[in-house]
Amino acid sequence: MGHHSCCNQQKVKRGLWSPEEDAKLIRYISTHGYGCWSEVPEKAGLQRCGKSCRLRWINYLRPDIRRGRFSPEEEKLIISLHGMVGNRWAHIASHLPGRTDNEIKNYWNSWIKKKIGKPSTPQSTSPPNNATELSVPPSYYNPVDGQLDSSAAQTSMSSTSSRQENVFPPHCPLFMFDTTGIAGNNGGGTGRSVEELLRDHGWDASQNQDQALQPSLFSYASVNMGSSYLPPLVDDAAASLEPTGDGGDRSGGCFEKQELNEWVESQVQYYPSCLLMQWEDVQEQLGGGELISTAPTDMESMVNASFSSSS
DNA sequence: AACCCTACCAACCGCATCGCG
DNA sequence: GCGCGATGCGGTTGGTAGGGT
Numbered sequence: 544m545g546h547h548s549c550c551n552q553q554k555v556k557r558g559l560w561s562p563e564e565d566a567k568l569i570r571y572i573s574t575h576g577y578g579c580w581s582e583v584p585e586k587a588g589l590q591r592c593g594k595s596c597r598l599r600w601i602n603y604l605r606p607d608i609r610r611g612r613f614s615p616e617e618e619k620l621i622i623s624l625h626g627m628v629g630n631r632w633a634h635i636a637s638h639l640p641g642r643t644d645n646e647i648k649n650y651w652n653s654w655i656k657k658k659i660g661k662p663s664t665p666q667s668t669s670p671p672n673n674a675t676e677l678s679v680p681p682s683y684y685n686p687v688d689g690q691l692d693s694s695a696a697q698t699s700m701s702s703t704s705s706r707q708e709n710v711f712p713p714h715c716p717l718f719m720f721d722t723t724g725i726a727g728n729n730g731g732g733t734g735r736s737v738e739e740l741l742r743d744h745g746w747d748a749s750q751n752q753d754q755a756l757q758p759s760l761f762s763y764a765s766v767n768m769g770s771s772y773l774p775p776l777v778d779d780a781a782a783s784l785e786p787t788g789d790g791g792d793r794s795g796g797c798f799e800k801q802e803l804n805e806w807v808e809s810q811v812q813y814y815p816s817c818l819l820m821q822w823e824d825v826q827e828q829l830g831g832g833e834l835i836s837t838a839p840t841d842m843e844s845m846v847n848a849s850f851s852s853s854s
Numbered sequence: 855a856a857c858c859c860t861a862c863c864a865a866c867c868g869c870a871t872c873g874c875g
Numbered sequence: 876g877c878g879c880g881a882t883g884c885g886g887t888t889g890g891t892a893g894g895g896t
Contacts (some may be wrong), residue, residue, distance in 0.1 A: 557866070581881065598865065633884060649863050
């Protein structure tokens with residue numbers, strides 16, 4: 544096989560770009576644009592293949608590139624988007640203006656590698672909660688025993704044969720709730736506190752306090768992890784929801800969208816700011832009723848809304 | 855000072871998809 | 876429909892800076 548077809552030319556330079564090469568590429572693209580990358584090196588006077596020019600421009604030279612450390616908001620957005628779409632770096636990058644897929648990928652890999660390598664301590668019974676330790680998305684933790692599910696994280700990290708090998712496969716419908724504006728989100732007025740309920744599920748919410756970066760987004764998934772990873776829904780609230788329509792039988796009936804939303808609100812008040820769950824799991828928790836509402840299609844904007852409302 | 859280790863990141867590689875003749 | 880080149884994307888590699896010993 545060898546090199547890519549566009550790089551078969553003689554004298555193609557490889558490796559790091561020199562400032563002179565950068566200047567040539569910038570000068571050419573700023574005056575001519577980049578209609579056809581394969582023509583760029585010759586016309587710009589570069590001993591590079593078009594593919595290399597494209598990569599250099601997209602990842603480093605284009606004027607709207609944003610460099611420097613990722614902000615906590617960007618970090619949270621990456622976490623949440625990765626929870627939704629997996630290793631689709633270009634998709635994630637499209638929601639972070641000025642950031643490249645390569646940059647996000649590098650950031651994620653170095654960040655996760657660091658965490659995966661750490662042996663989990665038997666004493667720790669809660670997921671990490673501060674800015675530096677909330678590095679593996681909560682989806683990778685078993686809320687029951689607080690252990691890092693490195694196999695699940697690895698599954699998400701190293702997609703080998705399939706690009707869609709994510710924590711949340713594309714066929715898996717998800718829905719997400721922004722609970723930042725819901726009364727009782729802090730545990731007041733609804734009986735048990737958030738802290739109590741979270742502790743039941745293996746989370747120590749009290750450790751979330753006074754952190755430089757308090758995670759406002761938690762996600763739960765049972766894909767590849769077994770159903771025990773999804774915190775059980777609050778039974779009395781679930782029981783209060785009856786299917787409507789002609790049936791009246793939960794296993795056969797449908798839930799009206801409004802009812803679903805009401806029920807959802809009754810559930811999410813117990814959980815932190817933003818909650819992700821699997822559609823099927825919710826169906827199961829509801830007793831097999833068919834949900835007539837479809838999963839939100841614009842989950843990214845919901846994430847953004849969550850962040851903007853919390854900032 | 856020399857060496858080693860680790861983290862970071864730019865760049866490359868291979869594959870999938872697209873678009874055109 | 877098919878072939879081929881161009882492009883896009885994700886995985887991986889390799890160089891290097893910086894910290895520790």
